[in-house]
Amino acid sequence: MKRNRKGGYHTLAREKGAKGKESRLRLLHAAAKQFATHGFYTTKVSSIVAEAKLSQPAFYLYFESKDAVFEELVEMFRSRLQAVINDSQLPEQNGAKHSALDQLCHTLQSMFEYFYSHPDLTRIGFYLSPDANDIKLELVQGIEKMLRHEQQNSNFASDIPMNLVSECLVGTIERIVFTQLLPGQITPEELAVNIVRLYVSGLARNQSKV
């Protein structure tokens, strides 16, 4: 968020007692929902607290500013997404490593599962945040690494630069998540499989095209 930098945190974060922790959480959820639904600028602090059934000053008991909650949500999305990706390493099986494609497929599926179970955060981190580009860039780089790996195994012949491919794939993911996954048109698994298949095999019946 570059919206309105204010400088260092002041010592709020009073989330000591149980009640405080709970209030903070309610605010966080309310904020996520409101931001996801209405965007950053049309979400008013007043509606966040209304949804959380707290007063406006209470909001500032737990967050430095409207910008700050937003940033926190984005950060949550970013780090959890990172975690999901990291945790999705397939274990070796019977001493044999999985192919990079299996790995990719599995990683995508894990991501999609995460997106599906956190639609508000996803909307915020992927669409709304000014940092969305950075987040997606990380994704691009992660994917590129996997692709290069497979390429080194000489399974990819494509003369399209892998970086471009990753960009394409991330674009695809981005859209498909919002138009297919979140509305529940398709399961995370199907989506992962379909996308990987498309990117690997392409559409053509005979491989002489273009």
Added chain:
Amino acid sequence: MKRNRKGGYHTLAREKGAKGKESRLRLLHAAAKQFATHGFYTTKVSSIVAEAKLSQPAFYLYFESKDAVFEELVEMFRSRLQAVINDSQLPEQNGAKHSALDQLCHTLQSMFEYFYSHPDLTRIGFYLSPDANDIKLELVQGIEKMLRHEQQNSNFASDIPMNLVSECLVGTIERIVFTQLLPGQITPEELAVNIVRLYVSGLARNQSKV
């Protein structure tokens, strides 16, 4: 009560003489630039008119409101994009029709050329507008039509639903335009070719994968 008799200053939208037309255009360009750079909410009417070297009231001489200019810009983008797509039908050559893929490739290239020469509008119509989804949906449908055509010529074996493919492709376009095309990393033609190749042939060297 209802005291307010609105009804506009004097029917708005003068643009009779050349000077007026020019001012309106300056405002339109300034607005496009500001919106594209800062987004809708952080763009102030004051900065638009500053960039256009006019006073604030002048703005309201030519546009009903800040919302209205924005909508006008979006509409421009939408209709011109539509026109570009429609005008990109390849003519028959030597009595033989072009393949749907050539057609797709050519259409993409035309679109990319349009995007490249109108980056501000593109940013507005594709990212910023609440109507962006509608616009992209039109695009999805247009592309799906082309793909189905090719499919009926039985050049596509893919068992992935064509609608899903279109969605994927549009996602790709969307991203690639902003990360590669607009920053000038790649020419419209290269981009079109690469994308079509990727979607048609896929990445794999031998077609037994996944």
Added chain:
Amino acid sequence: MKRNRKGGYHTLAREKGAKGKESRLRLLHAAAKQFATHGFYTTKVSSIVAEAKLSQPAFYLYFESKDAVFEELVEMFRSRLQAVINDSQLPEQNGAKHSALDQLCHTLQSMFEYFYSHPDLTRIGFYLSPDANDIKLELVQGIEKMLRHEQQNSNFASDIPMNLVSECLVGTIERIVFTQLLPGQITPEELAVNIVRLYVSGLARNQSKV
């Protein structure tokens, strides 16, 4: 577009604690005074809050808009006036009902007392409001009813339509209130007596005129 999610700050009209109630009242009084003194359009919200010793946003804590306070004041005038009229029914005395004229006289006096003790509201409801006509019309009808009553007791011979008489009387009231009563030239009681006498007996010494 429709970006604006209005929906009010936080449901408005707090006035929970005593302090809030008091502020709201101060604003209401200030508004009444300003409107009465300067009229609707020349009264600025800024002068209302200045008089109430509050900031501009505080105004919108208690009222939806400048229009809204005005309407509220008008409504107060209208309803209280109605109440005054209703409450001014003379009780039976010694088993004998009062004559309609006594009743009229008494009602007028009550009204005048109300006007005299609420000059600002009176100015607003009688002069300034676009609804002033409705309010006066109610008054005309109320008075007409009393007059008809007396007429049925065959105390009135006049061949002037009672409706016209009521209109005349209301016109008289309206003016006399502002030129005589509010400036303190005459007491409510004197005024009521004089007017009724005038309307009942007329000016002429011998009743053969005109």
Added chain:
Amino acid sequence: MKRNRKGGYHTLAREKGAKGKESRLRLLHAAAKQFATHGFYTTKVSSIVAEAKLSQPAFYLYFESKDAVFEELVEMFRSRLQAVINDSQLPEQNGAKHSALDQLCHTLQSMFEYFYSHPDLTRIGFYLSPDANDIKLELVQGIEKMLRHEQQNSNFASDIPMNLVSECLVGTIERIVFTQLLPGQITPEELAVNIVRLYVSGLARNQSKV
């Protein structure tokens, strides 16, 4: 008008040629209509010129300001009304002077005829103008003079002060003009007769009341 004093006239009034004179008149009529219909503040210069089919600068060719036209219209009303009253002196007939009542009746009728044929001006001068009070005061004084005259002829026994009676009468006139005369419910003559009869004879059948 105290609205916005601006100081002395500048030398505009270019109404030399016939066309100029006509434009000025069109503006004046348009202004009267707009002011009468919508009031001073809700009438915009832009709507006046729209109605007059001229441009905004043209307006300032003929009038110093919005305030100025309004004042001019009020002044027209005031002076013409004065003239009507002065011209309504009944001539002696057969050497015998008319009674003051006949005179009053005739004067009222003339006034009503004037009002009826100039509804816009009447609305402006009687209702809208801040000077309305002065104008009505003049009227009160004129009427009071007539009444006193009749009183001296000892035709009036009333112990109600003649000044108060005049005030009452003017109030009556004011209202009745707008609710009965201008909407065309009653002719100027009938109105004059009815009012005078009411004020002279009163409502009562037998003169012992109150």
Added chain:
DNA sequence: TATGAATGAGAGTTCATTCAT
């Protein structure tokens, strides 16, 4: 005689944020 184009000045309203309790 008239107008297209432009503006200074200000009004109402909103919102994130804080004070006092």
Added chain:
DNA sequence: CATGAATGAACTCTCATTCAT
């Protein structure tokens, strides 16, 4: 732990008025 009450700072939009032609 929480809130009722209040505000500074902006922002959009309007309107009478003028400049240049």
